[in-house]
Amino acid sequence: VKIKSRIKDYSVEMIDDIFSLSQSIKINNTRFFFIIDEKLYSIYKCRMDKFVGKSKKILIPAKEESKTLPYIMNIYRKLFDNGFNRNDTLFTFGGGILQDISGFIASTIYRGVRWIFAPTTLLAQADSCIGSKTSINFYKWKNQIGTFYPPDKIFIDPNFTDTLTDRDFYSGLGEIIKVHLMGDEGSFDSLSKYLCTKKLHAKSDFTQMVSNSLKIKRSYFEGDEFDTGRRNLLNYGHCFGHALESASNFEINHGEAVLLGIGFSNQVALNRKILCKTEFLKIESVIKPYYPVFDLKSISIKQIINNMKHDKKRTDKKLVMIVLKKVGVLEKRTDIEEQEIEQIYSKFVEYIHE
Amino acid sequence: VKIKSRIKDYSVEMIDDIFSLSQSIKINNTRFFFIIDEKLYSIYKCRMDKFVGKSKKILIPAKEESKTLPYIMNIYRKLFDNGFNRNDTLFTFGGGILQDISGFIASTIYRGVRWIFAPTTLLAQADSCIGSKTSINFYKWKNQIGTFYPPDKIFIDPNFTDTLTDRDFYSGLGEIIKVHLMGDEGSFDSLSKYLCTKKLHAKSDFTQMVSNSLKIKRSYFEGDEFDTGRRNLLNYGHCFGHALESASNFEINHGEAVLLGIGFSNQVALNRKILCKTEFLKIESVIKPYYPVFDLKSISIKQIINNMKHDKKRTDKKLVMIVLKKVGVLEKRTDIEEQEIEQIYSKFVEYIHE
Numbered sequence: 001v002k003i004k005s006r007i008k009d010y011s012v013e014m015i016d017d018i019f020s021l022s023q024s025i026k027i028n029n030t031r032f033f034f035i036i037d038e039k040l041y042s043i044y045k046c047r048m049d050k051f052v053g054k055s056k057k058i059l060i061p062a063k064e065e066s067k068t069l070p071y072i073m074n075i076y077r078k079l080f081d082n083g084f085n086r087n088d089t090l091f092t093f094g095g096g097i098l099q100d101i102s103g104f105i106a107s108t109i110y111r112g113v114r115w116i117f118a119p120t121t122l123l124a125q126a127d128s129c130i131g132s133k134t135s136i137n138f139y140k141w142k143n144q145i146g147t148f149y150p151p152d153k154i155f156i157d158p159n160f161t162d163t164l165t166d167r168d169f170y171s172g173l174g175e176i177i178k179v180h181l182m183g184d185e186g187s188f189d190s191l192s193k194y195l196c197t198k199k200l201h202a203k204s205d206f207t208q209m210v211s212n213s214l215k216i217k218r219s220y221f222e223g224d225e226f227d228t229g230r231r232n233l234l235n236y237g238h239c240f241g242h243a244l245e246s247a248s249n250f251e252i253n254h255g256e257a258v259l260l261g262i263g264f265s266n267q268v269a270l271n272r273k274i275l276c277k278t279e280f281l282k283i284e285s286v287i288k289p290y291y292p293v294f295d296l297k298s299i300s301i302k303q304i305i306n307n308m309k310h311d312k313k314r315t316d317k318k319l320v321m322i323v324l325k326k327v328g329v330l331e332k333r334t335d336i337e338e339q340e341i342e343q344i345y346s347k348f349v350e351y352i353h354e
Numbered sequence: 355v356k357i358k359s360r361i362k363d364y365s366v367e368m369i370d371d372i373f374s375l376s377q378s379i380k381i382n383n384t385r386f387f388f389i390i391d392e393k394l395y396s397i398y399k400c401r402m403d404k405f406v407g408k409s410k411k412i413l414i415p416a417k418e419e420s421k422t423l424p425y426i427m428n429i430y431r432k433l434f435d436n437g438f439n440r441n442d443t444l445f446t447f448g449g450g451i452l453q454d455i456s457g458f459i460a461s462t463i464y465r466g467v468r469w470i471f472a473p474t475t476l477l478a479q480a481d482s483c484i485g486s487k488t489s490i491n492f493y494k495w496k497n498q499i500g501t502f503y504p505p506d507k508i509f510i511d512p513n514f515t516d517t518l519t520d521r522d523f524y525s526g527l528g529e530i531i532k533v534h535l536m537g538d539e540g541s542f543d544s545l546s547k548y549l550c551t552k553k554l555h556a557k558s559d560f561t562q563m564v565s566n567s568l569k570i571k572r573s574y575f576e577g578d579e580f581d582t583g584r585r586n587l588l589n590y591g592h593c594f595g596h597a598l599e600s601a602s603n604f605e606i607n608h609g610e611a612v613l614l615g616i617g618f619s620n621q622v623a624l625n626r627k628i629l630c631k632t633e634f635l636k637i638e639s640v641i642k643p644y645y646p647v648f649d650l651k652s653i654s655i656k657q658i659i660n661n662m663k664h665d666k667k668r669t670d671k672k673l674v675m676i677v678l679k680k681v682g683v684l685e686k687r688t689d690i691e692e693q694e695i696e697q698i699y700s701k702f703v704e705y706i707h708e
Contacts, residue, residue: 006360008580069423073492080495108462111487111500112580133465138427141434146465147501226362226466 001214003130003150006225007112010150012130012214014207018118018157019047025153030089030114031055033079035102037062037094040120043163048093056082062097064250067137069145075105086110092151095121095168096128096254100146103134107149117151120160122172122206123255126213127179129154131221131234142246148226158207171255173290176206176213178237178262181283181327183216188327192286233330236322237261240341243307247299256292260352263287267344267351268336269323279326296349304345305338355568357484357504360579361466364504366484366568368561372472372511373401379507384443384468385409387433389456391416391448394474397517402447410436416451418604421491423499429459440464446505449475449522450482450608454500457488461503471505474514476526476560477609480567481533483508485575485588496600502580512561525609527644530560530567532591532616535637535681537570542681546640587684590676591615594695597661601653610646614706617641621698621705622690623677633680650703658699659692 001012015021034057041048041059048057058078060066090113092102099117106115119129132150135143161169180191191209217234224231241261245252252260266283269275308319319336355366369375388411395402395413402411412432414420444467446456453471460469473483486504489497515523534545545563571588578585595615599606606614620637623629662673673690 069427073423076492076499080492080498108490108499108501110498111489111502135465136462138430138434144434144464145430145462147462148465 001130001211001218003218004222005132005150007132007148007150008152010152010154012154012156012211014211015155015157017159018155019051021051021155025116030087032089032091033082033084034058035060035075035090035092035094035098035105037098037120040093040160056084060094060098060101062095064097064137064142067097067100067135069136069138072101072105072136075101076109079105079109084109086113089114089116089152091116091118093118093120095119095124099124099128100135100143103149103151104136104145104147106151107134107147112149115149115151116153116155118155118157118160120157121164122161122169122210123175125156125158125161126172126206126210127175127217129156130214130217132225142242156210158210161206167253167256167292170290170292171253174237174241174255174258174262176209177287177290178258179213179216179234180209181262181324182220182233182236182330183212184328187212187216188283188286195286195290232332233322236324236330237265239308239319239321240264240304243304244299246307247303248294252292252294256294259287259290260292260296263291263352264344264348265321265323267348268321268340269325271340271344272323274323274325274331276326279324283324283327291352296352301342301345305341308341355484355565355572357572358576359486359504361486361503362506364506364508366508366510366565368565369509369511371513372509373405375405375509379470384441386443386445387436387438388412389414389429389444389446389448389452389459391452391474394447394514410438414448414452414455416449418451418491418496421451421454421489423490423492426455426459426490429455430463433459433463438463440467443468443470443506445470445472447472447474449473449478453478453482454489454497457503457505458490458499458501460505461488461501466503469503469505470507470509472509472511472514474511475518476515476523476564477529479510479512479515480526480560480564481529481571483510484568484571486579510564512564515560521607521610521646524644524646525607528591528595528609528612528616530563531641531644532612533567533570533588534563535616535678536574536587536590536684537566538682541566541570542637542640549640549644586686587676590678590684591619593662593673593675594618594658597658598653600661601657602648606646606648610648613641613644614646614650617645617706618698618702619675619677621702622675622694623679625694625698626677628677628679628685630680637678637681645706650706655696655699659695662695 003010032055034052034055036057036059038059038061090102090106092098106113119125132148134149135146138145180188220234221231237258238261241257244260245254245257266275266280270280318334320334321336322330322332324330357364386409388406388409390411390413392413392415444456444460446452460467473479486502488503489500492499534542574588575585591612592615595611598614599611620629620634624634672688674688675690676684676686678684
């Protein structure tokens with residue numbers, strides 16, 4: 001998958017064993033500095049150590065607290081103290097959090113350095129690795145600081161998903177389902193067949209779905225990298241999803257929240273007759289088995305609405321939501337009412353728990 | 355002056371009284387948040403207050419300590435606490451330091467917001483306002499963190515230079531002389547005439563020189579915004595200049611250091627017979643009267659060389675210097691020897707003080 005960017009063109013390569021790469025990616029006159037998810041490192045220690053060799057490595061815990069400026073200052077410090085220079089390359093192994101941190105650093109140290117990213121979660125492989133966004137939390141403002149900066153190269157090794165917990169694995173499904181609903185009829189149908197027939201034992205079988213996801217996502221942001229128009233539609237499932245994720249104190253993870261956000265958005269669209277009942281039911285039959293098990297009754301709708309008001313995409317007094325008209329056709333609505341959300345939420349909670 | 359950028363195209367407008375602008379720059383549905391140099395604000399208080407109106411303003415002291423991440427976190431905090439949103443506009447009044455701080459913030463808050471810049475020092479007007487660079491200090495590493503992010507619009511009001519101290523004013527001359535040496539013969543000749551005949555009483559007479567400087571600078575970075583090739587030549591006078599500025603503990607200011615850096619680089623070029631004696635003397639006759647009064651003997655050449663080794667443009671073991679072959683023709687040399695620098699420095703110090 002090749003991607004055009006205002007900043008620099010880049011590409012994604014699916015690779016069966018990333019640890020066999022070491023020789024071929026060496027670039028003249030450049031050293032690698034590795035940034036690795038702490039937990040991932042402990043799982044793949046032997047192979048990682050061999051791959052990293054004598055290069056410096058920095059281990060980072062994949063948690064929201066790592067995505068803060070004080071934490072990032074520690075990493076700048078380690079890089080400078082170890083003589084990291086403008087011709088050196090950052091190489092990241094990890095999921096979305098590691099991507100956000102190292103992308104922000106890669107874009108701001110010497111105003112941008114070479115950066116290779118090997119996403120290791122399904123969520124990062126199928127979604128976040130492309131699109132150039134990096135995000136940092138600032139106090140209570142989640143993801144409100146950041147830059148646009150793509151990696152120079154992305155290597156996706158599907159084997160990494162074999163060591164994900166089931167929960168993290170299914171979290172990745174949220175974004176995969178989202179973009180397949182945003183592609184054409186054919187793409188959603190093929191995903192449906194896959195989800196309904198496979199037992200998902202061999203997680204690495206997902207290679208095709210991952211690469212489809214990236215192609216559909218690309219079609220939404222190429223030409224609108226800085227997110228001023230069409231790219232906004234990728235926020236489908238996120239307006240409500242983000243707010244829910246936050247209101248649950250992140251006990252619901254991102255992919256789970258996005259899947260619930262898709263379901264909720266579809267209810268809103270159904271209620272407004274934007275989405276027809278047949279299409280709605282067809283989609284539900286595919287996604288309902290993947291809704292996370294979580295007691296939604298414990299989450300206050302007032303808190304969710306309050307969070308939706310802080311959505312950085314919102315510019316007016318009403319609430320914003322991306323809704324599906326039919327598979328592949330979406331629309332941004334800026335006229336969503338608080339009352340409407342409240343009413344649909346109580347029905348939605350019952351539906352999810354039925 | 356219109357400038358093409360990978361990030362966004364933008365333009366510079368010369369304007370005789372910026373405070374008369376207030377109505378014409380209002381954009382629908384956007385609020386302004388002002389970031390203003392503390393000292394400048396005290397000088398122009400009445401007019402500033404009228405211009406700012408009910409908008410929020412943040413005053414910042416123009417010193418190196420303000421260009422740090424902890425300080426910038428305070429500003430993020432003030433912006434978020436005051437409800438700054440992604441459709442709002444930052445509006446900066448100040449020189450290079452204010453530009454660096456607010457440019458970094460504008461590029462990282464919500465991954466980039468609208469930003470208007472009114473440079474108020476000669477240095478910022480004639481040089482730094484274009485070219486998209488923003489810089490932050492990190493401990494001892496000066497300007498090593500930053501982004502590429504141009505303002506959406508730059509308004510240059512030459513009247514601001516009337517309230518600069520003489521020293522700050524002459525500091526701006528360093529960069530003006532630099533780019534005029536990098537333009538064609540004609541541009542340097544017209545600057546020479548100007549510098550040799552005018553008494554520089556009416557500082558705002560410089561409008562033409564400012565606008566020429568921006569056009570010459572633009573010709574060096576358009577097409578190489580991210581500084582991987584030709585743009586590097588703009589570092590003329592800076593390889594030695596930065597190192598000197600730092601070694602003097604910033605008692606020599608940036609523009610003064612750049613002018614001395616030009617003089618020094620020309621001595622190196624003369625010594626290597628890259629620059630001919632006639633051309634060298636012609637240039638010296640114009641710039642020598644503007645060298646700052648400073649006891650260079652008090653600065654250790656070892657310290658300067660040590661700083662040159664940390665130049666972020668350097669990638670090899672030898673030192674780097676941009677040298678002039680003749681007016682308008684420059685070359686990057688990566689084979690400069692420490693011993694060469696030491697020998698020429700002792701001659702240079704005598705020459706400056708003679």
